[in-house]
Amino acid sequence: MKEEFKIVYLGDPILREKAQPVQEINGKLKEVIEKMAMLMYDVRGLGLAANQVGISQRFFIMDIAQKEGTPKLEIYINPEILSAEGETEYEEGCLSIPGYYAKVKRYKHLYIKAYDLEGKAFERELTGLHAIAFQHEYDHLEGILFIDRLSPLKQELFKKWWKKHKPSFNK
Ligand code: ZN
Secondary structure, X not given: OOOOOOOOOOOOHHHHOOOEOOOOOOXXXXXXXXXXXXXXXXXXXXXXXXXXXXXXXXXXEEOOHHHHOOOOOEEEEEEEEEEEEOOEEEEEXXXXXXXXXXXXXXXXXXXXXXXXXXXXXXXXXXXXXXXXXXXXXXXXHOOOOXXXXXXXXXXXXXXXXXXXXXXXXXX
């Protein structure tokens, strides 16, 4: 596994792969998640999925509370959406598509299941920005990006935008 994590950008095939379930929750995974969290806070992201740092496995982290200055890291391993309802819209961005923001429709309420770092399963109800961020990160694990959820016209405009703005420092 890589020493230093870097965010991979749109165009990297790993973002389009369906991530594989985590087989074992161990100290190594804990280390990986700590590094991911440092990176996420560093770039002030609300969430970060494993495949965004080149690991094709089903886990992600998020922190919605950091916006209010009270960081609280949330870890979701092998997450599942048990039920979803309602509709909401939010202007989303993505660390793998820096600089681009667009409104995306999402479910308003979610009921989810996931595992924590101790390997314990938990269920949780999510609403508001929590629910939105969860769906964005969950999509990553399915190989889906938020731009896929835009209208065909907006997707065309996005392609032009990306040609001009995609990071040239991507290695
Ligand atoms: Zn994203």
